[in-house]
Amino acid sequence: MTAKENLVIESKGSGQPFNYAVGMYGSKFFKELRENRKLLGTKCPKCGKVYVPPRRVCGECFVEMTEFVEVGPKGIIGTFTILRYAFIDPETGEQKPVPYGYGFIRFDGADTLFQHYISIEDESKIKIGARVEPVFSEERKGNVKDILCFKIIE
Amino acid sequence: MDRAAVIGVGITKIEANKVKETFADMVWEAVNKALEDAKMTIDDIDNVVTTSNDFWDGRTISCMAVGDASGARHKNVSCVEGDGTFGAFYGLSRVLSGSYGTTLVTAHSKGSESVSSLITNAAFDPIYDRSLGMDMISACAMQARAYMHRTGTTPEQMAMVSVKNHGNAMLNPLSQLPMNITVEDVLGSEMISDPLHKLDCSPVSDGCCAVIIANEKRASQYGSLPVWIKGVSFCSDSYFLGDRELSKAKSLTQAAKKAFSMAQISDPLSEIDVAEVYDAFTYQELMWLEAMGLCQDGKAGINLEKGYYGIKGKLPVNPSGGLLSGHPVIAGGLIRIAEIVKQLRGEAGAYQIAGAKKGVAHGVNGLCGQSHCVWILDQEK
DSSP states (O other), X not given: OOOOOOOOOOOTTOOOOOOOOOHHHHHHHHHHHHHHOOEEEEEOTTTOOEESSOOSEETTTTEEOOEEEEEOSSEEEEEEEEEOSOOBOTTTSSBOOSOEEEXXXXXXXXXXXXXXXXXXXXXXXXXXXXXXXXXXXXXXXXXXXXXXXXXXXX | OOOEEEEEEEEOOOBSOOTTOOHHHHHHHHHHHHXXXXXXXXXXXXXXXXXXXXXXXXXXXXXXXXTTTTTOTTSEEEEEOSOHHHHHHHHXXXXXTTSOSEEEEXXXXXXXXXXXXXXXXXXXXXXXXXXXXXXXXXXXXXXHHHHHHHHOOOHHHHHHHXXXXXXXXXXXXXXXXXXXXXXXXXXXXOEEETTEEGGGBOOOOEEEEEEEEEEHHHHTSSSSOOEEEEEEEEEEOOSSGGGSOTTSOHHHXXXXXXXXXXXXXXXXXXXXXEEEOOOSBHHHHHHHHHHTTSSOTTOHHHHHHTTTTSTTSSSOBOTTOTGGGOOOTTHHHHHHHHHHHHHHTTOOGGGOOTTOOEEEEEEEESTTSSEEEEEEEESOX
């Protein structure tokens, strides 16, 4: 007997639903993104650092941030990778077509980096320090995919 | 710090798929190896710390499922979610508290039972990052790029880490991927996520490690050779990768400084005889060595070319073959401790570093090295 049988336990259609709270800071960020194509960060009253995405606490100073500031939408590539091996897309369960670019973007006016896709039409232009801008989705739903990707600007 | 020692270690063979063994089976093997090594029985163990991760195990409160195999029934057992070095830190704290004379620490995982990229994807923020599909490899590829950009480290130098560690693994019967390979083989292997080739990445692995820690009084009671814990520290950085200077490991620098100072080591490079560091990816071995102060910033690649980090080099690094040759997550760092213990007892077999007296073991928790734990171990009290 060489046939191998796996024990399969199926949950049929039911998953493991989770209601993650976006929080008030996240709500404000996504509302501005959806309605006005604007990007918000929060500024630390002590060290002055601007955090994107916005959040309540500056971990460096352990103080509460309440001041929202607009950043970008243009910025630079902080670092990047080009995926050449297909991983499963956790959103769809399908393998995402390769290659595609991921990057950390530093929006103008921000001190932290924001993760997103980078369009890699011309790979030779994808460099640390290259200037980029977001490509917004036409139908925005108030989530991180309201930005489709970032593209190189000349 | 009061004196404490590691008095027993047990490591299972690291394999791609231990299909014949459950988590508890692996733990049973490692625990019995450690007890035998320490010349103890389970009755000599005062308390237990198990280390595991619920996502990797696919089970809520995964630590409790290995309680029986850890001999924890009727004992005080506690759990750490994270790398085994952090579990061992907690185990050490319990010994130093005075409430327990001995602690058994276990750490296990089986990468073979799940889809690694989905598990590591789930470590990312669910609101901002997770839906973009980022995982450990793509995040580390971005860190590798940032590190190479800042230091000028080359793909060839990174490939040499893989050549060295897979070569060392040829001497280690417990390793998963002993390989005689060349720099060309690494650079010619499939590009997974630029700049990381397949052979720049550690494999998916199954394995378990157990370590027994004792206070000074109990350390010499059972007949094994104690290896003394001279300095331990861990330190953490921000959760969001975008908040960090990704090309540097500030928290490792802080942890290493504290640990070396606790061990009264002022010049680590001249005093440390052997290092086992968390080489989940080739570039990380170089980056961690620099951050720990075992090498001038940005120079690890050049030193590697000169042969400094080989088994016969100035500072042998990962003589066991490291994680590149077998990477059971969670157990990874505890295995680093166990390997240094073997070295300092002169029991590392074919990869023994001649005359090794002091060593450093290093573990990592979180994405791209959010948190680092550094252990300084010594042959002498």
